Amino acid sequence: MAHAHIASSGRAWATAVRMGAHGLMSDEPAALGGADAGPAPYDLLLASLGSCTAITLRMYAARKDWPLEEVTIDLSHHKEDDRSKITRRIWLEGDLDETQRARLADIAERTPVTLTLKAGAEITTALQP
Numbered sequence: 001m002a003h004a005h006i007a008s009s010g011r012a013w014a015t016a017v018r019m020g021a022h023g024l025m026s027d028e029p030a031a032l033g034g035a036d037a038g039p040a041p042y043d044l045l046l047a048s049l050g051s052c053t054a055i056t057l058r059m060y061a062a063r064k065d066w067p068l069e070e071v072t073i074d075l076s077h078h079k080e081d082d083r084s085k086i087t088r089r090i091w092l093e094g095d096l097d098e099t100q101r102a103r104l105a106d107i108a109e110r111t112p113v114t115l116t117l118k119a120g121a122e123i124t125t126a127l128q129p
Helices: 041-064 098-109 112-119
Strands: 003-005 017-021 022-026 068-080 085-095
Touching: 041 068, 041 085, 041 098, 041 112, 085 098
Parallel strands: none
Antiparallel strands: 003 017, 017 022, 068 085
């Protein structure tokens, strides 16, 4: 189960993000009133999707003993008619044949974070005392 703890006070919109033993800052760019002290929330969302995709593809190729040497992913997000659109472009380096490349493209569409985003997630909010 994933868990994150967020604390925000002080500098404009900056937030301290803790995830287990890992931490980072998130913020909005100066154009939106932030100090650009870290990635913006949508950047973090894209990073999660891209990381999950790369990890899943590498794990799958390793289990199959396929010669996948590197996965590079470029992602962008925009809104169109009040709906979020994400474009994910994937480069696969290694001596892969077309069947292997097609299978990895299929796997990319079914990574855990991809499926969560495509299905939507139920979000329950509880304001604490």
